[in-house]
Amino acid sequence: MRNEDRKLEHVIKRMQTDNSVDAPADLIKFARNAFLQRSTAKAPSMLERIVAVLKLDLAPNRAAFGERSAGGSAARQMLFDAGSSAIDLRVTANADAYDIRGQHIGDISAETVRLESAGTKFLSQNDELKGFEFTSVPAGNYSLTITFATSEIVIDEIVLD
Amino acid sequence: MSDNNDDKISLLDDAVGRDDAAIVARCRRGEHAAWDELVDRYQRLIYAIPRRAGLTDEQAADVFQEVFVTLVEKLDKIEQPERIRSWIVTTAKFKTWAVIRGRKGHYSPATDEELENELNSIPDAAPLSDDLLIELEEQHLIRTAVNELDERCREIVSMIYLQDTAASYAEVAAQIGVGETSISPLRSRCLKKLQKLIG
Known part of the structure; x- marks a missing residue:
C-alpha cells in the first residue's frame, strides 16, 4: 500500500475512534474569562482594588445577635464589608480540610474568585446567585480575591485552623 | 488503544x-x-486528557481550569509558540498526574527543569501513556483540519467519520441535498482535501 494511502487509512481510523467531547459550556466560559486576569494584570492602574473589612465573625453553633429561637449554624460565619457590597463567608470544618461557601452581595457578578496561600491557588466562579464555593481546602492562611471587569475585592486574611 | 506502533504512521512529526x-x-x-480562538481550538483536547486518564468529571474540570489559568500566566514565557500544542498536552498531563497523585490546589513548576523532573517521576504504567497522548493529539489535529474544510466537506466527513454512529450515504445525501451516487466521489475528494490540510 502506498504511503499516502496508509496515512489516509490512519486518519480515518483516528476519526472513527475519536470519542472526545466538548468541555462543558461553563468550563469554556471560565477559560475565556481567564484571559481577563491577564488584561487586568496588564493595566493595574485601571483596576480598582477594594480591601474588605471583617464586620462579623461567628463561631460555629452560635446564634447571631442574641437570637433565641434559631439554632446556630454548624459553619463559622464571617461577614465582610467592601464599600458598596458585602461578602458572606461560611466555613465548615471536615475531617482534615475545610469547605468554604460564600456569596458576594452586590450589583455585578464576578469574573473569578481566587483563594490563595503560598504555592496554592483555588479558583471558583459566581453562580447565578453570585455564590461561590471551595471544597477540601487544607488548613492555612489564605487571601480571597473576587475579580470583576474593572475592580477587585480582596480579603487579605482568612485563617483556617 | 493506539495502533500507532503497528503501522508506524504518525501525523505529529511535521x-x-x-x-x-x-x-x-x-x-x-x-x-x-x-484567546477565544485558542480556547475553542484546544478545549476538547485539554478536557479529553484527564477524562481518558480516568478522572471524575469534577477532577477533569479542575485540570481543565488549571491548564488555562497556567496558560494565561505563562503566555509571554512560552519559548516556541508554534509548539503550543505540545506545551498544552504536557501541562495537562502534568496536572492530571498531580490529581492522580493527590496533590491539592493549583501548582505550577517554577522552571522547565522542575517540570521535567516532575514528568520523569510519572511511572510508565500511569494511565496516560505516550501512545494515548499521541492518539489524542492526532485526533485534535484531524478535528482542527476538518474545521478548516469547506462547509460541504466538513459536513460529509463529520457525518461519515466523526459521529458515534456513521451516517449512511443516503442520510448524507439528504442532508447536503445531492444524489446518493454523488456521495462516494465527494467523500473521496473531501478526504484528499483533509489529507492535504493535515500535511
Whole structure:
C-alpha cells in the first residue's frame, strides 16, 4: 500500500475512534474569562482594588445577635464589608480540610474568585446567585480575591485552623 | 488503544502548529478574540486528557481550569509558540498526574527543569501513556483540519467519520441535498482535501 494511502487509512481510523467531547459550556466560559486576569494584570492602574473589612465573625453553633429561637449554624460565619457590597463567608470544618461557601452581595457578578496561600491557588466562579464555593481546602492562611471587569475585592486574611 | 506502533504512521512529526504561533502572538497583544480562538481550538483536547486518564468529571474540570489559568500566566514565557500544542498536552498531563497523585490546589513548576523532573517521576504504567497522548493529539489535529474544510466537506466527513454512529450515504445525501451516487466521489475528494490540510 502506498504511503499516502496508509496515512489516509490512519486518519480515518483516528476519526472513527475519536470519542472526545466538548468541555462543558461553563468550563469554556471560565477559560475565556481567564484571559481577563491577564488584561487586568496588564493595566493595574485601571483596576480598582477594594480591601474588605471583617464586620462579623461567628463561631460555629452560635446564634447571631442574641437570637433565641434559631439554632446556630454548624459553619463559622464571617461577614465582610467592601464599600458598596458585602461578602458572606461560611466555613465548615471536615475531617482534615475545610469547605468554604460564600456569596458576594452586590450589583455585578464576578469574573473569578481566587483563594490563595503560598504555592496554592483555588479558583471558583459566581453562580447565578453570585455564590461561590471551595471544597477540601487544607488548613492555612489564605487571601480571597473576587475579580470583576474593572475592580477587585480582596480579603487579605482568612485563617483556617 | 493506539495502533500507532503497528503501522508506524504518525501525523505529529511535521505537524507544527500552522497558525498557532500567530494566534499566540495576537493573545500576547491582548486580543481577547484570539484567546477565544485558542480556547475553542484546544478545549476538547485539554478536557479529553484527564477524562481518558480516568478522572471524575469534577477532577477533569479542575485540570481543565488549571491548564488555562497556567496558560494565561505563562503566555509571554512560552519559548516556541508554534509548539503550543505540545506545551498544552504536557501541562495537562502534568496536572492530571498531580490529581492522580493527590496533590491539592493549583501548582505550577517554577522552571522547565522542575517540570521535567516532575514528568520523569510519572511511572510508565500511569494511565496516560505516550501512545494515548499521541492518539489524542492526532485526533485534535484531524478535528482542527476538518474545521478548516469547506462547509460541504466538513459536513460529509463529520457525518461519515466523526459521529458515534456513521451516517449512511443516503442520510448524507439528504442532508447536503445531492444524489446518493454523488456521495462516494465527494467523500473521496473531501478526504484528499483533509489529507492535504493535515500535511
